Amino acid sequence: MTEKTIITGYTLPELEEWATGIGEKPFRARQLYQWIYQKNARSFDEMLNLSKDLRKKLAETAALNVLSIDRKMVSQKDGSIKYLFRLHDGLAVESVYMEEGGRKTVCLSTMVGCPIACPYCATGSMGFKKNLSSGEIIGQLVQIRRDLNVRVSNIVFMGMGEPFLNYENVIKAANIMNSELGPEIAARRITISTAGIVPAIRRFTHENHRFKLAISLNGTTDLQRDELVPINRKYPLNELLAAVRDYTKKSHRRVTFEYILIAGFNDSADDARRLTGLLGQIPCKINVIPYNENEFLPYRAPSEKTLNDFLRHLYKAPFAVTVRRSKGQDIAAACGQLATRTRNRFTRAPRLTSSGPLQNIV
Ligand code: SF4
Structure with a gap:
């Protein structure tokens, strides 16, 4: 046959x-x-x-290789919904649906596991299993739309995996999501977030895609980023920011920087000052995200006072600053938390600081 x-x-x-x-x-x-x-x-x-x-x-x-819903959890705190999807090969990925201010947003995964191995991230502790196909990426959206019977308005590629290490499949899925006969989600409402894969940022710039670009910055020095976002050892801050600057110049679009605020690690007045210096010349906005604690990982959430102090130090920065609270803290909604918890029912606790298969990186 x-x-x-x-x-x-x-x-x-x-x-x-x-x-x-x-x-x-x-x-x-x-x-x-x-x-x-x-x-x-x-x-x-x-x-x-x-x-x-x-x-x-x-x-x-x-x-059609439709994904099946393995688990579905609804947050009692904010109504966000976390899905664990079973793929046809038996592996699992997570996606999250969130509603806020009229926006209906789905956060999608692009890999099973992730080779970047950020030590603050549950997905990073799984190692790298595989890149999702374009069908497996868009399949998450299709099944959520079907399950909830909603018209999704926004997409963020911020689930499991580094989207720019699965560049072709992610761009292909995003193009389908944007297409007229497809889900028809506006390109400016589709955000691709990268930990800093510089050659892929340059390719994205060159190809002139209309999707939004976000960068997980999470530190203001190479020392901090080397620990928190290990790909920084390959593409350090100055190379990353040069690529982002070129992107904003060529595209005339603003970029979003994500900054996960971790207690005692990157939350000082000096960090806020350095942040202003680093990003001051780049058309951007910054999302400060207080860290969402995971029982298996060693980092801690900042106190409200620390968060407010940090924001006060950014008061005069020339870019917009918003605070994004992690959704679904009661349902392990941060990337990889549900998958690692499900896995941990069967295996021992995840590694905390794996370097991951970095040889797979562009
Ligand atoms: S934060 Fe993103 S890039 Fe880093 S390990 Fe997790 S999924 Fe990968």
């Missing part, structure tokens, strides 16, 4: 080419595309504007 073609994750031109290859007209591809990405179909049987014969033929030749 010939293997079925997995068509979830195909762009419209790819689907047209495939449909033509099995003897169908290109307009069938448009119908399929809408069923998969807009109407969130789980099977060919649901595609009622296709004839019974065609549905049978599709079921024999193609597969």
